[in-house]
Amino acid sequence: MKKLPILLAWLPALIALTLTAFAVSLAVGSTPLSLHTLWDVLTGGGDPLSRTVVMELRLPRSLNAFAVGGLLALAGTLMQVLLRNPLADPYILGVSGGAAVGALGAFLLGLAGLWVNGGAFVGALLSTLLVFALAHGRGGWTPTRLLLTGIAVAAGWGAAISLMLVLGSDASLHSMIFWLMGDFSYQPGGSLALVMLVLGLAACWPFARQLNVLARGETLAEALGIAVRPLSVAIYISASLFTAVAVTEAGAIGFVGLVVPHMFRMLAGGDHRRLLPGAVLLGGCLLMLADTLARTVAAPRQLPVGVVTAALGVPLFLYLLNRARGPL
Amino acid sequence: MSAPLLEARGLTVEIAGKQVCRGLDFSLAAGECIGLLGGNGVGKTTLLHTLAGLRPPAAGEVLLDGAPVTTQPRRRVAQRLGLLMQQPEDSLPATVLETALIGRHPHLDFWRWESHADVAIARRALKSAGLEGLEQRVQTALSGGERRRLDIATVLTQDPQVFLLDEPAHQLDLQHQMALLGLLKRLAAEQGRAVLMSLHDINLAARFCSGILMLFGEGETLSGGTETVLTAENLTRLYRTPVAALPWQGGRVFVAG
Numbered sequence: 001m002k003k004l005p006i007l008l009a010w011l012p013a014l015i016a017l018t019l020t021a022f023a024v025s026l027a028v029g030s031t032p033l034s035l036h037t038l039w040d041v042l043t044g045g046g047d048p049l050s051r052t053v054v055m056e057l058r059l060p061r062s063l064n065a066f067a068v069g070g071l072l073a074l075a076g077t078l079m080q081v082l083l084r085n086p087l088a089d090p091y092i093l094g095v096s097g098g099a100a101v102g103a104l105g106a107f108l109l110g111l112a113g114l115w116v117n118g119g120a121f122v123g124a125l126l127s128t129l130l131v132f133a134l135a136h137g138r139g140g141w142t143p144t145r146l147l148l149t150g151i152a153v154a155a156g157w158g159a160a161i162s163l164m165l166v167l168g169s170d171a172s173l174h175s176m177i178f179w180l181m182g183d184f185s186y187q188p189g190g191s192l193a194l195v196m197l198v199l200g201l202a203a204c205w206p207f208a209r210q211l212n213v214l215a216r217g218e219t220l221a222e223a224l225g226i227a228v229r230p231l232s233v234a235i236y237i238s239a240s241l242f243t244a245v246a247v248t249e250a251g252a253i254g255f256v257g258l259v260v261p262h263m264f265r266m267l268a269g270g271d272h273r274r275l276l277p278g279a280v281l282l283g284g285c286l287l288m289l290a291d292t293l294a295r296t297v298a299a300p301r302q303l304p305v306g307v308v309t310a311a312l313g314v315p316l317f318l319y320l321l322n323r324a325r326g327p328l
Numbered sequence: 329m330s331a332p333l334l335e336a337r338g339l340t341v342e343i344a345g346k347q348v349c350r351g352l353d354f355s356l357a358a359g360e361c362i363g364l365l366g367g368n369g370v371g372k373t374t375l376l377h378t379l380a381g382l383r384p385p386a387a388g389e390v391l392l393d394g395a396p397v398t399t400q401p402r403r404r405v406a407q408r409l410g411l412l413m414q415q416p417e418d419s420l421p422a423t424v425l426e427t428a429l430i431g432r433h434p435h436l437d438f439w440r441w442e443s444h445a446d447v448a449i450a451r452r453a454l455k456s457a458g459l460e461g462l463e464q465r466v467q468t469a470l471s472g473g474e475r476r477r478l479d480i481a482t483v484l485t486q487d488p489q490v491f492l493l494d495e496p497a498h499q500l501d502l503q504h505q506m507a508l509l510g511l512l513k514r515l516a517a518e519q520g521r522a523v524l525m526s527l528h529d530i531n532l533a534a535r536f537c538s539g540i541l542m543l544f545g546e547g548e549t550l551s552g553g554t555e556t557v558l559t560a561e562n563l564t565r566l567y568r569t570p571v572a573a574l575p576w577q578g579g580r581v582f583v584a585g
Binding site for chain 2: 080081084085086206209210212213215216217218219220222223224225226227265269270271273
């Protein structure tokens, strides 16, 4: 039996990584804190300044970045099973395009703050429903049909985004571009993403064995007693919802949702009972560390987190890919 | 004779407006190993999928253990009936052992993980498919024939009473054709399983099958014992190509032309 050692090896490693990532992201910044001070603050002590910095500024932002990273990794894993395509990511069916059109629309109208988040969320859900309805078509609902519909709709959103960027005033252009690259500095202060992540993982994990079977093909899954249609619809809706929440909180951060599931597969295999929680932890850590870098590297300037995510993730992923034995 | 495990009553199957079979009465009893023969595109796969309850028939019904297959819970059907598909559809990587273990899915309760017993069943199936030692290989790295044997091992891991196999011999070399079809024949004869498999090799059908079901197209079918149905005349009509039967070692071999 090889199952137990793998299980024991990856989980503590990822938990240790998560704790370290949290410590780093809370300690680093314009007011650096020693680990000792950080410990005091987290256990209820510490001086008022450190308390404010950690509890009111850094912790909410770190938690939000972790949750968004986790949601994107979870959505990416689900999309890869749904479409049985290793190239699938959370945005492949046009959710981010719809969200971007909603958010940029709000910027164009001179709105800000929660209006932008609201616009993004509504745009994402509209895009989800649109693709779902169109992909249904006359011939039924196959992964290829869904994929092509999503890509066509995403291309439409892409054109709309370009148009809005051209029409936008110089004043709104900067916020629009930051939004498109992904950004945590509009702090809505909510815990929507974290709640969604916890609920989402808890709802998906019991179905992980069914995902294992579905990943082997639709007809085989049907022959092995799985209700493929309801399961596919549930995957599609939940992955879209997770993506919509992530995009609403942080804009369209690329790469995490595509690459984190593959990273985990290369490290500990493709069993979804491990992959779902593993990808969530890995994606959360990656995005939290990326956000920490984004707000500190060029301080006081903040970089778009999407840029840093790619800067961290691309070399890491290419290294793993190069090291991986056998074909993917 | 025991009650049939799988039975088709007045079954009419259609695909794209074309009839695969019309009013077919057919039964598969414990111990039987039936060969399904017919030309390309005649509907062998469609018929197998209909018998597995994956698509509704145009008329008639399919009974599994005496009850309509379409009204039974899918999981229960999957515990009793295994389907080998013509081609694998997967593209995400998994190990050979993980892929075979998928076959245990219908036998496991919702919250259960595969037990040591399940892993032992999968390892035994892999061994009988000649894949021992490849358990930790990634399934997408296998050769075509190895991949085919892995799919067969997955059905063996599922451990059903009724095997519906879509071209099990496809891509297998001679050694593995003999080993795996021999194993299926023994499973039927010694353990009371039932096998219906589509084949393109007439001589394999003659050697391993106790009965034959022929699909001629246009809904016309013919079924019966291998000795009576598998004749040069019927095969010539089936494949629209002259087939001759030559006596050989007390049996017959079939050759084209």
